[in-house]
Amino acid sequence: MLLPYATDRPPARRPDLTWTLLAVNALLTLLTLILQQVNGPGSARAIYHTFGIVPAHFQPFSLLTYSFFHDGLGHLLTNLFYLWVFGAGVEEVVGGWRFLALYLLGGAVGGVLETLVIVVLLPGQAAEQPIVGASAACAGLVGLFAVRYYRARLSFVGLPWRPQVVAVVGLFLAFEIGTGLWDIFTGYGAGGVAHWAHVGGFIFGLVWGQAFGFVEVGERAYLKMDAARAMARNVPGAAIRRWEKLLERDPENMTARLELARAWLLLGDTEQSGSHYQHALRKLLRRRKRAEAARLYAEIRDHDLRAPTLPASELFPLGVALEESEQYALAAETLRSLTVHSPDAPEAELALLKVITLYAHQLNRREEAQILLRVFLDRYPHSQWRSMAEEMMT
Numbered sequence: 103m104l105l106p107y108a109t110d111r112p113p114a115r116r117p118d119l120t121w122t123l124l125a126v127n128a129l130l131t132l133l134t135l136i137l138q139q140v141n142g143p144g145s146a147r148a149i150y151h152t153f154g155i156v157p158a159h160f161q162p163f164s165l166l167t168y169s170f171f172h173d174g175l176g177h178l179l180t181n182l183f184y185l186w187v188f189g190a191g192v193e194e195v196v197g198g199w200r201f202l203a204l205y206l207l208g209g210a211v212g213g214v215l216e217t218l219v220i221v222v223l224l225p226g227q228a229a230e231q232p233i234v235g236a237s238a239a240c241a242g243l244v245g246l247f248a249v250r251y252y253r254a255r256l257s258f259v260g261l262p263w264r265p266q267v268v269a270v271v272g273l274f275l276a277f278e279i280g281t282g283l284w285d286i287f288t289g290y291g292a293g294g295v296a297h298w299a300h301v302g303g304f305i306f307g308l309v310w311g312q313a314f315g316f317v318e319v320g321e322r323a324y325l326k327m328d329a330a331r332a333m334a335r336n337v338p339g340a341a342i343r344r345w346e347k348l349l350e351r352d353p354e355n356m357t358a359r360l361e362l363a364r365a366w367l368l369l370g371d372t373e374q375s376g377s378h379y380q381h382a383l384r385k386l387l388r389r390r391k392r393a394e395a396a397r398l399y400a401e402i403r404d405h406d407l408r409a410p411t412l413p414a415s416e417l418f419p420l421g422v423a424l425e426e427s428e429q430y431a432l433a434a435e436t437l438r439s440l441t442v443h444s445p446d447a448p449e450a451e452l453a454l455l456k457v458i459t460l461y462a463h464q465l466n467r468r469e470e471a472q473i474l475l476r477v478f479l480d481r482y483p484h485s486q487w488r489s490m491a492e493e494m495m496t
Contacts, residue, residue, distance in 0.1 A: 106187045106256045109267070113190040119198045120189035123205060124182055127236055131172040146173075147232075154232030155213045157220040169209035171234040184240040187256070188247045195250050195319065204310060208242020208303040215302030223286050233296050238303030244271055245307020250316040253324055275304055322351055329361060338365040356382055360398070372407055380410035387416045392423035399436070400429055414440050414447035421453065430464040445481075454478050455487055 138146035153167040172178040193201040213233065220228050247254075248271040255264040282297035311317065329344035345362040348355060363378035379402050386395035399420060402410065412420065417440045424433035437453040437460075444450055455478060461471035478491050485491070 106183065106258055106270075109187060109191065109251070109254045109256055113194045115194060117190035117193045119201050120185065120193050123189065123202075123236075124185055127170055127172070127182060127185070128178065130170045131175075131178045134171060135175070150232040150234050154234040155217055156230065156232050157217045158229035160217060160221075165210040165213045166206055168213060168232075168234050169206070169236045169239040172236070173234055177235055181236040181240055184244065185236060188240065188243045191251055191254075192243045192246050195316065196246070204242055204246060204307065205239045208245075208306045208310075209236065209239035209299075211306040212238025212241060212296070212299035212301070212303035216296045216299035219282070219286065219298045233299065235296070237296065238299040241300045241303030242307035242310070244274070245304045245309075246311040246316065247307075249308060249311025250320045252317075252320055271304070275301065278304070318351065322348055322355075325351075326357070329358075329365075333361065333365060333368075336368075338368040341365045342369075354385075356385060359385070367405060367407075375405075376402075376407045376410070379407065380412075383410055383420075384412065384416060387412075387420060392419055393427065395420055396423035396427045396429065399424065400427075400432060403432060409436075409439070414444040414449045414453075417444075418449035418453055421456065425456065425460065430460050434460040434465060451478075451482050451485060452487070454481075455491065458491070 134146050134149050137149070150171060150173065153164060153171055155161075155164045155168045172181065189201075189205075192204065196204060216233055216238070248267050252266075252268050254267045256267055256270055257264050278297045278300045281295075282301060285297065325344045325348040329341040329348070332338070332341035332344065342362060342365045345358045345365060348358040349362065352358065359378055359382045363375045363382065366372075366375040366378065379398070383395055383398050383402070386392075386398060399410075417436060421433050421437035421440065424430075424436055434457050438457045440447065441450050441454045441457065454474065458471050458474045458478060461467040461474065475491055478485070479488065482488070
């Protein structure tokens with residue numbers, strides 16, 4: 103049997119639930135095999151008949167328990183391989199508890215299909231045999247993996263090349279359906295592989311992936327990856343096409359917006375670059391991410407781009423954020439531009455006072471601070487901060 107041992111898409115974070123499922127499957131199976139060695143084969147058969155699916159004596163709870171037991175080390179290791187290879191990537195994109203639901207429901211759907219096929223088309227001895235194993239649950243993970251990571255390539259023990267996951271799962275599904283139909287035609291089923299459980303789990307994973315939009319999630323992720331690679335190869339034009347496609351799908355994607363601004367800057371188009379920078383800056387300010395906005399504004403000015411045109415309601419918190427990040431010169435420039443271009447704005451009074459304070463205490467521009475103090479007292483004779491300003495005059 104060909105076993106996958108790696109994909110070219112390793113998870114970005116530790117797959118705790120995948121490792122937990124690996125441990126639970128291994129522990130329960132090994133305990134069963136130990137009991138079989140200690141107490142004889144009857145103890146293992148009792149466990150399989152209790153927690154496995156016995157089509158002739160179907161118990162609904164067994165749909166959730168049969169996936170954690172295996173009838174031998176070979177059976178266990180095969181399923182652990184598939185859970186290890188595909189589980190981590192699926193857990194990352196689906197999330198912990200949804201990942202567990204996918205695992206259990208994929209197994210349950212596969213168990214139901216296998217039971218129906220046996221009861222209706224393969225009655226007799228096959229209906230008395232317990233069905234155990236995580237194959238259907240793992241097939242569900244494979245199905246969703248193929249939807250989300252459709253460009254991933256798999257490495258197999260014994261294969262000198264790495265086929266794409268879509269080709270692998272297509273062959274897998276065709277093989278399982280074909281073998282399942284052959285079993286029905288020949289009447290074989292007792293002690294055989296639960297091919298229809300695999301088919302049911304796999305189809306469930308495909309349907310889950312389609313229903314919850316993981317095709318779109320995958321397309322966005324690959325656009326981002328391709329754009330980043332183009333930038334790394336210093337091909338900004340190719341990166342721009344991909345970032346623009348990503349923004350068409352996800353207009354609120356800040357990463358795409360910023361990287362698009364940087365790509366246009368590499369091409370020397372400061373107008374396009376400035377437009378995207380300004381859009382991103384305003385988004386950050388509206389989301390009250392002022393520290394990030396301050397860093398982005400500093401980046402814009404470092405590139406000698408024209409200062410973005412912002413209303414006083416956004417310019418003031420930006421200036422305050424620049425002051426808090428100790429970028430005092432840029433903070434003073436930003437706040438002073440507010441007082442010049444929007445002198446009647448509610449924020450202008452406090453902005454001017456902050457400029458005076460920055461000039462006097464941070465930038466060693468005391469003469470200018472004194473001039474602006476007189477402007478402040480003349481412009482705002484009834485200011486609530488007048489006494490503070492007068493103390494600064496002395």
